[in-house]
Amino acid sequence: MAKRDYYEVLGVSKTSTEQEIKSAYRKLAKKYHPDMNKESGAEEKFKEVNEAASVLLDADKKAKYDQFGHAAFDGSSGFGGSGFGGFEDFFSNMGGGMDFGDIFSDLFGGGRSGRSSRRGPSKGQDIGLEATLTFKELVFGVNKKTILNLVKTCAKCDGAGAENPSDVHTCTKCNGAGQIIVNKQMGPFQVQNQVTCDKCNGVGKEFKSKCKSCHGKGVESKREEVEIPLPKGLWPGQQFVMRGKGHASLEGGIPGDLYITIGIVKSDVFELIPNSNDLIMNYNISYLDAILGNEVIIKTLDGPVRLKIPKGVHSGQLIKVHDKGLYKNQTSDKRGDLLIKISISVPTSVSKEEKKILKELEELSNFEPKNIID
Ligand SMILES: [Zn+2]
Numbered sequence: 001m002a003k004r005d006y007y008e009v010l011g012v013s014k015t016s017t018e019q020e021i022k023s024a025y026r027k028l029a030k031k032y033h034p035d036m037n038k039e040s041g042a043e044e045k046f047k048e049v050n051e052a053a054s055v056l057l058d059a060d061k062k063a064k065y066d067q068f069g070h071a072a073f074d075g076s077s078g079f080g081g082s083g084f085g086g087f088e089d090f091f092s093n094m095g096g097g098m099d100f101g102d103i104f105s106d107l108f109g110g111g112r113s114g115r116s117s118r119r120g121p122s123k124g125q126d127i128g129l130e131a132t133l134t135f136k137e138l139v140f141g142v143n144k145k146t147i148l149n150l151v152k153t154c155a156k157c158d159g160a161g162a163e164n165p166s167d168v169h170t171c172t173k174c175n176g177a178g179q180i181i182v183n184k185q186m187g188p189f190q191v192q193n194q195v196t197c198d199k200c201n202g203v204g205k206e207f208k209s210k211c212k213s214c215h216g217k218g219v220e221s222k223r224e225e226v227e228i229p230l231p232k233g234l235w236p237g238q239q240f241v242m243r244g245k246g247h248a249s250l251e252g253g254i255p256g257d258l259y260i261t262i263g264i265v266k267s268d269v270f271e272l273i274p275n276s277n278d279l280i281m282n283y284n285i286s287y288l289d290a291i292l293g294n295e296v297i298i299k300t301l302d303g304p305v306r307l308k309i310p311k312g313v314h315s316g317q318l319i320k321v322h323d324k325g326l327y328k329n330q331t332s333d334k335r336g337d338l339l340i341k342i343s344i345s346v347p348t349s350v351s352k353e354e355k356k357i358l359k360e361l362e363e364l365s366n367f368e369p370k371n372i373i374d
């Protein structure tokens with residue numbers, strides 16, 4: 001399927017301001033957030049909206065997109081596209097290294113707003129992914145692997161950017177600080193501003209010849225397989241953070257973080273209960289087991305479990321299996337219950353012999369289902 005135009009996705013135009021794009025994105029992200037919208041297709045919309053926003057709210061990416069369209073991020077264009085494409089199918093991009101900061105703070109309870117405004121080389125960009133888990137993976141945890149286009153510290157020059165390590169010396173403009181003070185006239189006032197040194201781009205170092213591998217940038221774009229050890233006891237919508245697993249800093253600072261938002265595959269079998277550790281499992285039993293109150297063996301997330309069907313069970317009845325629900329959290333060993341939601345199955349056709357017995361049973365039985373009519 002062809003990718004939709006990012007402007008179309010957010011319902012904005014090329015002349016829309018950043019504020020207008022942010023506002024449109026916020027509305028749509030809330031509308032389609034998997035925690036709030038259970039409609040089919042909402043999750044795909046949510047991803048689409050996030051992807052569009054990650055480009056249109058990033059000046060560099062927006063400029064590239066305006067010029068080249070989706071081709072700008074096909075993964076061959078270097079850093080601009082890093083974070084896009086190449087994911088295994090259980091991961092989908094949620095932002096390609098964009099700093100969602102204030103946009104996400106109201107959606108994710110401020111989980112991403114821990115950025116400090118300290119001076120010095122800026123941190124590498126964060127990466128946002130979504131991992132869609134099965135119920136089994138959600139409960140017991142899973143090791144997910146994915147391929148990421150990462151900005152990495154250049155292996156040849158170890159981030160220095162110089163062809164010869166002996167060639168590196170302190171920047172003469174900022175004396176190695178990476179920052180310089182500029183005086184700016186604001187009306188009658190002389191204002192001092194601290195800005196990134198333009199001679200060394202904030203690195204604080206200079207050298208004669210650039211590293212041939214990274215062209216002096218100190219970083220390189222690399223496709224790398226990343227292992228994501230997701231623990232037990234996660235919840236849909238929860239964010240799992242791997243510190244330092246994002247992009248390398250372009251200025252020699254600490255690397256960014258990898259944020260994984262937990263999603264859940266759609267299931268006809270399992271149902272979550274809001275604000276509960278209990279888990280509903282839909283289960284079909286034979287009408288004979290229902291009448292006779294037999295013991296059945298059901299396959300749960302924990303493996304086969306014996307279940308005694310209470311006599312006179314009705315469809316929709318919940319039978320509790322203790323401590324086989326969701327973990328309270330990642331660190332707790334406490335689990336909720338598994339609630340087996342019974343559905344009584346009746347055969348669509350029976351053999352001649354069965355029919356004969358059922359006819360006899362019909363004559364013998366005085367069972368009448370109860371109906372209440374006002
Ligand atoms: Zn400098």
Ligand SMILES: [Zn+2]
Nearest residue numbers: 154157211214
């Ligand atoms: Zn290099």
